[in-house]
Amino acid sequence: MLLAVDAGNTNVVFAVHDGIEWRGRWRIATRADRTSDEYAVWLLTLFQHTGLKATDITRCAIGTVVPAALYNLRRLSREWFDCEPLIARAPLDWGFQIKVDQPEEVGADRLLNSLAAHTKYRGPLVVIDFGTATTFDVVDGDGAYLGGVIAPGINLSIEALHRAAARLPRIGIGRPQAVIGRSTVPAMQSGIYWGYIGMIEGIVARIRAEYDAPMKVVATGGLAPLFAEGTNVIELSDPDITLEGLRLLAERNRAPILSRGVNRD
Incomplete structure (x- = not known):
């Protein structure tokens, strides 16, 4: 196993x-x-x-x-x-080209997401990962990784808002019932939620315009279902993309040999 x-x-x-x-x-x-x-x-x-x-x-x-x-x-x-x-590192056999200036700088999670998303859904596509950072990764029709966008994650933004403004409380993330908040907390929740929806829709629209072709949009990460509820831009929500990428990468590459009695770190 x-x-x-x-x-x-x-x-x-x-x-x-x-x-x-x-x-x-x-x-x-x-x-x-x-x-x-x-x-x-x-x-x-x-x-x-x-x-x-x-x-x-x-x-x-x-x-x-x-x-x-x-x-x-x-x-x-x-x-x-x-x-x-x-x-998981760039020099392994990923089964696709990594078409960026410095492949070694690309986070393993972004390559793993791209591998699994292309294998399951085919491209061209955009993979949005709602993690500590919110990332948008672009994969072409052949599965090649083309780069993407890195934005602050939702929880980072909430924490920054609380720390920078003395009168603003720390809030939880959720979809507000109305855009116009009638008090401080609903107004903050609206700004975070609908602000990120606007960012998602805007960035995906610009990526599609730059790529100049239809693209599927797949979201992953714990908050993916919550944000998928708020926009039609996100077509698929898949919580296991990164793990599936690890499984596929292990299938493509030979298992390293365990050498005993040698410092391998």
């Missing part, structure tokens, strides 16, 4: 695929100083609830945008699952 690890700026998601389906998904807050043993105790306890064992894992694939977290995730794979992890 494959252990897929998607380490983002906010959460690390672990998932197990048995070759047919995903057997479980679990998330934990991202902390660069969390040790491999801490991950293992937490994860193996959750394994028990789905009938999984450490020996069921034969491969591990890691995608991370947090370099400081990689060391302990590698150790988790090596010491607890006895396998050398495949690290």
Whole structure:
């Protein structure tokens, strides 16, 4: 079975695929100083609830945008699952061209999203990921990655608004019933929600105009369904795109060999 690890700026998601389906998904807050043993105790306890064992894992694939977290995730794979992890990086066989000036700077999550979205939905398409940052990634009809747009994430914007304005409270994100807020909190919720809807519609329209062809729009991330409710621009919502990208990447690339007794970090 494959252990897929998607380490983002906010959460690390672990998932197990048995070759047919995903057997479980679990998330934990991202902390660069969390040790491999801490991950293992937490994860193996959750394994028990789905009938999984450490020996069921034969491969591990890691995608991370947090370099400081990689060391302990590698150790988790090596010491607890006895396998050398495949690290999602630009030099691997992705099955498509990465047509940007500096491919090594592209976040692993953006390439993984592009791989899975093109495989499942075909292109041309735009993949919107509602994470710590909100990203728009452009994939052409052949699956090539063309670049994209990076904007502040919703929660970052909420926190910035609260911190910068002394009288404004910290709010939760939700779809407001009306655009015109009758008090401070509804007005803030409207600004965040409909402001992001406007940004989504505006950026997608400009991408389509620049690409000069029809493009599907796929959204992923925990807030994707919420924002898909507010606009017809988002055609598909898929919460598992990044994990599916890790699975597909592991299928395309040979498993690294675990070398014992050698410092591999």
